[in-house]
Amino acid sequence: MPKDGGIGASSKRREDVRFLTGVGNYTDDINIHGQAYVFFLRSDMAHGTINSVDTSAAAGMPGVVQIFTGADFEAVGSIPCGWQVTDKHGEVMQEPRHPVLAHGKVRHVGEPIAAVVAETLEQARDAAEAIELDISELPAVVDMKEALKDGAAKVHDDLNNNLCYDWGFVEENKAATDAAFEAAAHVTTLELVNNRLVANPMEPRVAVGEYARGTDEHTLYTTSQNPHVIRLLMGAFVLGIPEHKLRVVAPDVGGGFGTKIFHYQEEAFCTFAAKACNRPVKWTSSRSEAFVSDAHGRDHVTKIELALDGDNNFTALRTETYANMGAYLSTFAPSVPTWLHGTLMAGNYKTPLIYVNVKAVFTNTVPVDAYRGAGRPEATFQLERVVDKAARELGVDPVALRRQNFITEFPYATPVAVEYDTGDYHATMDKLESMIDRDGFAARRAESEKNGKLRGLGVNCYIEACGIAPSNLVGQLGARAGLYESATVRVNATGGLVVMTGSHSHGQGHETSFAQVVAEMIGIDENMVEIVHGDTSKVPMGMGTYGSRSLAVGGSAMVRATEKIINKAKKIASHLLEASEGDIELKDGAFSVAGTDKSVAWGDVTLAAYVPHNYPLEDIEPGLEETAFYDPSNFTYPSGAYACEVEVDPETGKVTIERFAAADDFGNIVNPMIVTGQVHGGLAQGIGQALLENCSYDENGQLLSASYMDYAMPRADDLPMFDVDHSCQTPCTHNPLGVKGCGEAGAIGSPPSVVNAVVDALQSAGKDVTHIDMPLSPDRVWAAMQ
Amino acid sequence: MTQVNMTVNGKAASGDVEGRTLLSSFLRDQLKLTGTHVGCDTSQCGACVVHVDGVAVKSCTMLAAEADGADVATIEGQANPDGSLNVIQQAFQDHHGLQCGFCTPGMVMSTAALLKGNPKPSEAEVRAYLEGNICRCTGYHNIVKAIMAASGQDVGAIAAE
Ligand code: FES
Ligand code: FES
Numbered sequence: 046m047p048k049d050g051g052i053g054a055s056s057k058r059r060e061d062v063r064f065l066t067g068v069g070n071y072t073d074d075i076n077i078h079g080q081a082y083v084f085f086l087r088s089d090m091a092h093g094t095i096n097s098v099d100t101s102a103a104a105g106m107p108g109v110v111q112i113f114t115g116a117d118f119e120a121v122g123s124i125p126c127g128w129q130v131t132d133k134h135g136e137v138m139q140e141p142r143h144p145v146l147a148h149g150k151v152r153h154v155g156e157p158i159a160a161v162v163a164e165t166l167e168q169a170r171d172a173a174e175a176i177e178l179d180i181s182e183l184p185a186v187v188d189m190k191e192a193l194k195d196g197a198a199k200v201h202d203d204l205n206n207n208l209c210y211d212w213g214f215v216e217e218n219k220a221a222t223d224a225a226f227e228a229a230a231h232v233t234t235l236e237l238v239n240n241r242l243v244a245n246p247m248e249p250r251v252a253v254g255e256y257a258r259g260t261d262e263h264t265l266y267t268t269s270q271n272p273h274v275i276r277l278l279m280g281a282f283v284l285g286i287p288e289h290k291l292r293v294v295a296p297d298v299g300g301g302f303g304t305k306i307f308h309y310q311e312e313a314f315c316t317f318a319a320k321a322c323n324r325p326v327k328w329t330s331s332r333s334e335a336f337v338s339d340a341h342g343r344d345h346v347t348k349i350e351l352a353l354d355g356d357n358n359f360t361a362l363r364t365e366t367y368a369n370m371g372a373y374l375s376t377f378a379p380s381v382p383t384w385l386h387g388t389l390m391a392g393n394y395k396t397p398l399i400y401v402n403v404k405a406v407f408t409n410t411v412p413v414d415a416y417r418g419a420g421r422p423e424a425t426f427q428l429e430r431v432v433d434k435a436a437r438e439l440g441v442d443p444v445a446l447r448r449q450n451f452i453t454e455f456p457y458a459t460p461v462a463v464e465y466d467t468g469d470y471h472a473t474m475d476k477l478e479s480m481i482d483r484d485g486f487a488a489r490r491a492e493s494e495k496n497g498k499l500r501g502l503g504v505n506c507y508i509e510a511c512g513i514a515p516s517n518l519v520g521q522l523g524a525r526a527g528l529y530e531s532a533t534v535r536v537n538a539t540g541g542l543v544v545m546t547g548s549h550s551h552g553q554g555h556e557t558s559f560a561q562v563v564a565e566m567i568g569i570d571e572n573m574v575e576i577v578h579g580d581t582s583k584v585p586m587g588m589g590t591y592g593s594r595s596l597a598v599g600g601s602a603m604v605r606a607t608e609k610i611i612n613k614a615k616k617i618a619s620h621l622l623e624a625s626e627g628d629i630e631l632k633d634g635a636f637s638v639a640g641t642d643k644s645v646a647w648g649d650v651t652l653a654a655y656v657p658h659n660y661p662l663e664d665i666e667p668g669l670e671e672t673a674f675y676d677p678s679n680f681t682y683p684s685g686a687y688a689c690e691v692e693v694d695p696e697t698g699k700v701t702i703e704r705f706a707a708a709d710d711f712g713n714i715v716n717p718m719i720v721t722g723q724v725h726g727g728l729a730q731g732i733g734q735a736l737l738e739n740c741s742y743d744e745n746g747q748l749l750s751a752s753y754m755d756y757a758m759p760r761a762d763d764l765p766m767f768d769v770d771h772s773c774q775t776p777c778t779h780n781p782l783g784v785k786g787c788g789e790a791g792a793i794g795s796p797p798s799v800v801n802a803v804v805d806a807l808q809s810a811g812k813d814v815t816h817i818d819m820p821l822s823p824d825r826v827w828a829a830m831q
Numbered sequence: 832m833t834q835v836n837m838t839v840n841g842k843a844a845s846g847d848v849e850g851r852t853l854l855s856s857f858l859r860d861q862l863k864l865t866g867t868h869v870g871c872d873t874s875q876c877g878a879c880v881v882h883v884d885g886v887a888v889k890s891c892t893m894l895a896a897e898a899d900g901a902d903v904a905t906i907e908g909q910a911n912p913d914g915s916l917n918v919i920q921q922a923f924q925d926h927h928g929l930q931c932g933f934c935t936p937g938m939v940m941s942t943a944a945l946l947k948g949n950p951k952p953s954e955a956e957v958r959a960y961l962e963g964n965i966c967r968c969t970g971y972h973n974i975v976k977a978i979m980a981a982s983g984q985d986v987g988a989i990a991a992e
Contacts, residue, residue: 057924064932065920065939067866067906074865167849247870247878247933247967299868299933300967332871552931552968722927722973729970753875753965761961761971766954766989791970 051565052782055718058557060550069297072251072268073329080253080325081110083315084169086159086176087337088151091185091409091746092198095149095178098159103175108168111322112176113160113314115148121317124310125282126374127274129523130383130405133213138405140209141201143373145283145310145317151180152200152372153411154748155337160314162322166329185409185746189346189367192406200372200407209370209379209405214387218460222400225361229352233435238818239423241344241369241740243756244416246551248299249330250339254315258323262290265316269295270305270549271589274526276581278308278376284317288581291316295579298551302730303415304339305551306591307376311338336751341740342416344369345382349427351396351435359450361398362390364427368405371412378414379405384522385420385513385592391459392428393470393506393684394450399460409746415591417730417792421509429505429797434815437808443801444504448474456778463510465682467775468710470506476708476773477504477686489690489703490809499693500703501806507794508684511593511786514677529676530594531586532603534563534610536669538655540648542567544606545577547587548599553723553788555595558716562600562782566607568633569647585672593786596715597681597777604781605673613669617650620661681777681785685709689732689798693806698827700736700803706768707794712776712785720787724769727791733759734792735799739820757820835899839864840908848895854888855879857895858905866906866936870965877964880937880944881905887944889963906936909943919943919981926986928977930968937964942978951982 048054063069100112124143131137147158159176163169186192186200192207200207213219226232253266263286269275272293279293280286298305311328318326330338345368352361368382387401418425432450436443451470458464486502493500513519516527533545544563548555560574577583590599611631618636619626628639637644653660654669690704707724714720737757741749750756776783796819803821807814807830817829836845839862846861858864858881869891870878879891882904911917916924919942929935938961945952945960952960957975966974972989980986 058927060932061924061929062916064929064935065906065916065923066910067864067936069866069932071865071868071933073869074859076860076863167851245967246931247876247965248868248931249870297932300931302967332873332876554930718927722930722969725970725972726930726968727970730967752873753871754873758875758965758967759970760965761975762955762958764958764971766975767970767972 050571051561052715054561054716056557056561056571056716058554060554060556071248071297071299072253072266075253075266077253077255077325080327081162081164081322082166082169083318083326083328084161084166084173085157085311086173088147088154088156088158090151090180090182091154092183093151093180094183095147095151095158095180097179099177100159102177103161103172106168106172106175108164109172110162110164113146113318115144115146118145119148121145122283122285124308124313125278126379127278127376127525128380129525130210130212130379131523132210133216138210138379139204140374141204145313153409154746155411157310162318162326187408187410187742187744187746189369189406189408192408193404200409207407209407212383212403214401215460215462218398219400222361222363222398225398226350226352226363229360230355231353231439233351233431233438234348235427235431235434235816236348237427237430237816239343239345239347239426240734240819242342242416242734242738243336243740244302244304244339244342245758246300246302246304249332249335250305250309250311251329252312252315253325253327254319255325256319256323262292263316263320264292264294265312266294266296267312268298268305270298270301270551270591271587272549272579272581273547273587274589275308275312279313279316283313292582295549301551302417303342303419303591306589307340307414333752336756337411337748340375340412340414341371342413343423344413345423347427349431351431353435357439357441357446357449359394359396362396364390364401366403368403369410369413370405370407371410372407373412375412375414378412380524381415381420386424388461388463389421389424389508389510390428390461392425393452393508395452397460401461410742417727418789419592421789422793422796425507425793426797430800430816433801444474447506463680466679466778468682468684469773469775470684472773473684473708473710474506474686476770477688477706480706480708480768480770481688481704493692499695499806499810501691501693501802501804501809502688503798503801503805504686504688505794505797505801506684506686507790508682509790509793510680510682512597512677512681513592513594514598514680516676526588528588529674530588530599530602531672531674532599532606533585533670533672534603534606536610536651538652540651541573541575543575543577544603545584546599546603547584547589548595549579549590553590553595554716554719558596558719559600559603561715563603563607566604566611567647568631593788596782596784597780597786598675598677600782600784601677601780602673602675605675606671609671609673610669613665614650616661616665617653618645621645621650621653621659678779681712681780683709683711683785683787683790685790685794687794687798689802691799691802691806693803693826695810695830698823698830700821700826702732702765705765707770707791708773709771709787709790710773710775711771711787712774713783714771714774715784720771721769723787724791725767727789728767728795729759729764731792731795732764732799735796735819735821737763737820833896835895837898837901837903839903840905850896852895853891854893854895854898855890858890864905864907868933868936870933875965877937877941878934880940880964882940882944887941906939909939922977922981926973926977926980928969928974934964934966938966938974942981945978946982951984954979
């Protein structure tokens with residue numbers, strides 16, 4: 046029986062009503078009296094020396110308030126990077142300065158060179174056209190391997206070369222791994238590209254800066270997944286504004302997918318310019334600007350090798366990856382190909398020896414950073430592709446080969462530094478096999494063939510690491526931030542609650558699901574719980590939402606704070622009921638004395654806390670408000686098994702997804718409807734990567750896919766209905782809700798099954814095709830078949 | 832600057848616009864009807880769909896001046912007179928057809944236009960019709976389901992909660 050409220054119920058989302066009636070409050074909906082508009086003049090060159098930026102003619106144009114160039118930001122800090130990776134020799138990564146506006150050189154198409162603040166956006170744009178740029182073009186480096194060659198143009202003249210770091214993991218395993226390859230009965234090798242993507246949340250980025258001269262307070266409204274992080278990075282490292290003078294608000298945010306984690310120049314600019322111009326300053330990105338200024342995702346080139354013994358057991362895994370950083374280090378860029386990628390290389394398998402090498406490279410392209418999954422899709426893709434290729438080379442069933450090598454005992458310490466707490470990979474594979482009617486596949490293939498089509502079935506597994514933590518460990522790994530979360534629960538006198546959470550909702554439905562948890566704990570109606578997020582002036586502290594961490598980390602902080610509330614409320618209740626505290630039970634919103642019919646309602650206790658007439662004032666303070674910070678002791682490890690069935694038109698190479706099934710283990714689930722929706726969205730993005738999406742540059746660093754005309758977003762008729770199941774549940778053992786995180790799974794788990802399916806289809810027609818790089822566009826598939 | 836007059840959600844609305852002012856800007860910036868969203872600059876995403884004289888239009892591709900004298904409907908005018916969600920809006924909530932909500936106004940307005948012309952669309956027809964509306968969050972599954980439910984069709988057989 047589905048529940049009608051609390052944990053486990055598919056409660057309808059309360060936030061939907063405002064979104065469905067057009068009264069949401071997105072950043073671009075905010076207009077402050079007297080605001081001026083910014084237009085950024087961006088580089089159309091990938092690499093060049095700035096000789097001069099002449100703004101004299103533009104400054105006299107109608108409506109111009111002020112024009113800024115790189116020189117205005119010389120005394121301002123660099124846009125900071127939040128993660129410092131140490132390379133295989135123990136040296137820290139090369140870290141270039143990242144100016145708010147380009148100074149001295151431009152390093153990628155889209156880099157802002159000047160900013161015009163004017164009365165209207167049109168006037169700002171007109172004036173920007175009158176700015177005279179004198180830039181000498183330099184050779185651009187775009188290809189990563191070329192960028193590392195001696196004599197390659199340097200993206201940053203003050204660095205030694207274009208190598209950000211050369212990371213080995215685990216360096217101590219290298220010799221033993223190499224030896225295992227020497228001894229292997231079979232080695233499967235695969236070279237592949239994990240294609241560069243643009244996250245493309247439908248809401249483009251927006252920043253509105255405001256400054257109150259009377260109180261010296263700055264406010265930034267911004268499209269962010271983590272306003273407190275922006276407050277810290279921008280305040281402390283760029284503009285030198287203390288937290289108590291800087292408020293950052295991220296109201297309704299129209300999707301993030303990682304790209305709204307990072308601190309961007311435009312945010313710092315609008316905050317700075319609001320003070321300099323003494324009026325609110327607003328910037329709204331156009332979609333065209335988004336393509337050249339939002340951090341991109343993925344862009345890895347990898348060689349992976351899998352060693353097997355004579356019984357088809359995996360004995361070792363070795364990878365070499367080139368990871369594109371773009372022209373500057375975006376906020377969490379260095380962590381993505383390293384700690385979010387190398388630690389996942391064991392996947393679902395008990396491979397005893399693993400060595401991962403990653404070379405991170407600067408190029409004259411837009412910075413690359415986390416995009417839905419961040420490192421984990423790259424790990425999963427190469428691993429699940431090489432396992433599939435091995436099965437085909439050995440002539441064994443791909444599912445059987447996976448099952449044979451599954452980790453089955455937990456906790457399990459991998460050779461790549463993480464310990465999986467729980468999981469049951471056979472269970473999700475069993476579930477998947479029951480969903481996909483594998484026995485009927487031959488008949489479906491025959492049917493397709495009758496219609497002149499090829500049909501393929503691809504299966505893969507994935508393991509994910511969510512809720513990256515604990516803070517002291519990630520600090521050792523180079524994180525320049527803590528990765529806890531905070532929550533404050535404020536109970537009002539009449540019994541309603543406000544939860545101020547550091548998690549941020551930009552589509553995930555926290556306002557609904559978080560309320561379900563608190564309501565269940567107290568036994569009250571969900572509508573008595575209000576969730577507040579996204580404003581540093583309301584929420585004490587927050588690390589934000591990314592890495593599928595909200596419920597596992599933010600939700601845990603909320604549970605801890607609510608437990609403190611309940612403990613204090615029990616003390617009050619014991620006083621009111623004249624019973625000992627140990628005998629007080631809370632059930633269905635009432636406190637009772639165990640074994641008696643004496644009880645007092647939740648609302649009477651909360652009222653007593655604020656009108657403390659009959660109250661143990663000598664023991665406890667009035668009021669009912671508690672804060673908790675939760676720092677997890679480990680990651681969580683969702684896992685699953687996915688299957689994709691495709692049809693390929695041999696005449697055109699066009700791939701159609703016929704069926705897609707996902708069996709996930711997310712541990713306990715609060716709102717199944719929301720979880721299913723998260724999986725659907727992730728699947729669409731993963732299938733988009735596999736079939737459609739590609740961010741491509743020409744050799745001069747010009748972005749070829751700079752609009753929705755050239756960058757193929759998945760549309761409704763590109764996708765099927767999905768078959769999604771999350772009934773396999775091995776609860777996380779170390780957080781209070783037993784939850785694991787579901788936001789990224791779909792995007793992580795789906796690309797390999799699509800490619801595996803297409804390879805299966807082509808091989809069924811006798812084609813000697815072992816791999817095609819994503820996206821599997823008709824021309825690529827057709828070419829592979831020839 | 833020229834003056835434009837139109838009816839928006841049943842009420843008279845007017846304002847001074849430049850020749851280049853788009854209907855989407857006029858609605859958002861002058862009338863403060865910020866429910867109509869702008870997600871692209873190449874007329875691809877459909878976040879900006881409104882109805883002009885009963886026809887679904889991407890308001891980012893129409894000049895405000897072209898809508899002079901027209902009857903315009905936006906997302907803000909879609910709820911029932913008592914403020915409750917209309918059938919389409921309710922179906923989107925019931926079937927979790929939205930996540931971040933940014934594409935949603937355009938989806939709802941497109942759905943209304945679709946169902947006017949095709950009261951019982953098939954799944955394939957719904958997907959084909961949505962060609963001009965991009966959603967990055969939902970994977971479309973629940974949007975398609977919501978639209979079919981809004982048209983009175985039984986969606987119980989479609990997988991998932
Ligand atoms: S904003 Fe109109 S189609 Fe994208
Ligand atoms: S709900 Fe976010 S874009 Fe559709």
